[in-house]
Amino acid sequence: MSSFPPSARPFPLFSIGFRPFFLAAGLYAAWSAVAWICFYVRGTEPPHIWDDIAAWHGHEMLFGFVAAVLAGFLLTAVPNWTKARPIRAWPLAVMVGVWFAGRLAMHGYFPGSATVAAAIDVLFLPMLGLSLLPAIIRGHSTRNVVFFILIALLTAMNTIIHAGMAGIDLPLGPQQALTASIFIVIQMIAVFAGRIIPLFTRNALKMAGIGFVARSWPALDALSLGSVAILVLFALAGQADTQLAGAVALAAGVLNIIRMVPWNGHQAFRMPIVLVLHAGYAWIALGLAVYGYALLLNPSLQWPALHVLTIGGIGTMTLAMMSRVALGHTGRTILASKPMMAAYALLQLAVLVRIAGGLGWVDYTVSVAGAGWSWSAAFAVFSVIHLPILTRPRADGRHD
Numbered sequence: 010m011s012s013f014p015p016s017a018r019p020f021p022l023f024s025i026g027f028r029p030f031f032l033a034a035g036l037y038a039a040w041s042a043v044a045w046i047c048f049y050v051r052g053t054e055p056p057h058i059w060d061d062i063a064a065w066h067g068h069e070m071l072f073g074f075v076a077a078v079l080a081g082f083l084l085t086a087v088p089n090w091t092k093a094r095p096i097r098a099w100p101l102a103v104m105v106g107v108w109f110a111g112r113l114a115m116h117g118y119f120p121g122s123a124t125v126a127a128a129i130d131v132l133f134l135p136m137l138g139l140s141l142l143p144a145i146i147r148g149h150s151t152r153n154v155v156f157f158i159l160i161a162l163l164t165a166m167n168t169i170i171h172a173g174m175a176g177i178d179l180p181l182g183p184q185q186a187l188t189a190s191i192f193i194v195i196q197m198i199a200v201f202a203g204r205i206i207p208l209f210t211r212n213a214l215k216m217a218g219i220g221f222v223a224r225s226w227p228a229l230d231a232l233s234l235g236s237v238a239i240l241v242l243f244a245l246a247g248q249a250d251t252q253l254a255g256a257v258a259l260a261a262g263v264l265n266i267i268r269m270v271p272w273n274g275h276q277a278f279r280m281p282i283v284l285v286l287h288a289g290y291a292w293i294a295l296g297l298a299v300y301g302y303a304l305l306l307n308p309s310l311q312w313p314a315l316h317v318l319t320i321g322g323i324g325t326m327t328l329a330m331m332s333r334v335a336l337g338h339t340g341r342t343i344l345a346s347k348p349m350m351a352a353y354a355l356l357q358l359a360v361l362v363r364i365a366g367g368l369g370w371v372d373y374t375v376s377v378a379g380a381g382w383s384w385s386a387a388f389a390v391f392s393v394i395h396l397p398i399l400t401r402p403r404a405d406g407r408h409d
Contacts, residue, residue, distance in 0.1 A: 024409040025338070029101065030084070038388035057115065058123055061183075064183055068187065072190075080108065081331070087145065100140075134164040138164070189245050191323075209283055232264050262301055268294075274291075286330070292360065299317055320380065325353075328356055339398055356383065358379075
């Protein structure tokens, strides 16, 4: 229960981190995909600060959309894991404002140079990391220090991207830093997936009266996470496209596929809100394996593999996790509505269409447009369905 007296309770939207950030992430994901389609298909450029709009698109997917999802999840989960008081009310509203200011800066809506825009954009992730640090320290939660480290690495990559786009010559180029950022996000997802997917699956199976138990194998978890961590190190060194990195990626893919076996995802086939979590992690494992195969034997598959990781893995995992957390933490029944099941399916269609274009099975421009519209529709549905859920008090009468 909240420690706030009734008169001092914050507006529901700013009562806990997942509420504003999940809504912002959903809306931004839907809009930014349409902006990219309009540019790629029709040549209509959205407002942006860089000449390289492809780099801008990749940056905003990671440091706009994904950063908002990470903020919403971590600002909710870390206090829960450490028994600390979550950030809420005006401090949370300030954080949302800083994230939004970063998006305005990246769209060129602030006067001044690209340096000013970079400073505004880079500010958000350090603020997020520092806001989590007191809970981690007070809770003596050493296992959550990994999130602080990964946020610091993402901040460094964001800084390098901005510097590179400004013409500053660094050992790591903007595209290399973007690729490294993808693998850092994959590492982050791999860490919390091992915590939440077995738990959510176990709870769902118990409610359904199914006797199978979702569990984890600690040694396999360590190997799976370690292999992804090594791949991150290769990427940070600018060596993410080498054959040695390919061997690591292939091993990481295989290990993470095996890691899913004791989670018993097949038993959740009739529970879409749980099954989609397993589907998202399967895309990540498959993407790692295909990326490794591409570097070792077929370089033409490297770009499709990255889209398996981003659209399939990161996209599906974020949509699945946001919908599950939003229902569970607002006191609602944890069941996917028919519109949300359609959203899950649209996102799977997006990655399949994008892969088909990358493999030359369909026209590439058609695949970009088709995948973009499917992605945008999926997150638009999420935003519409969850707008009242995220902005209204908990259904069970409790307080965040």
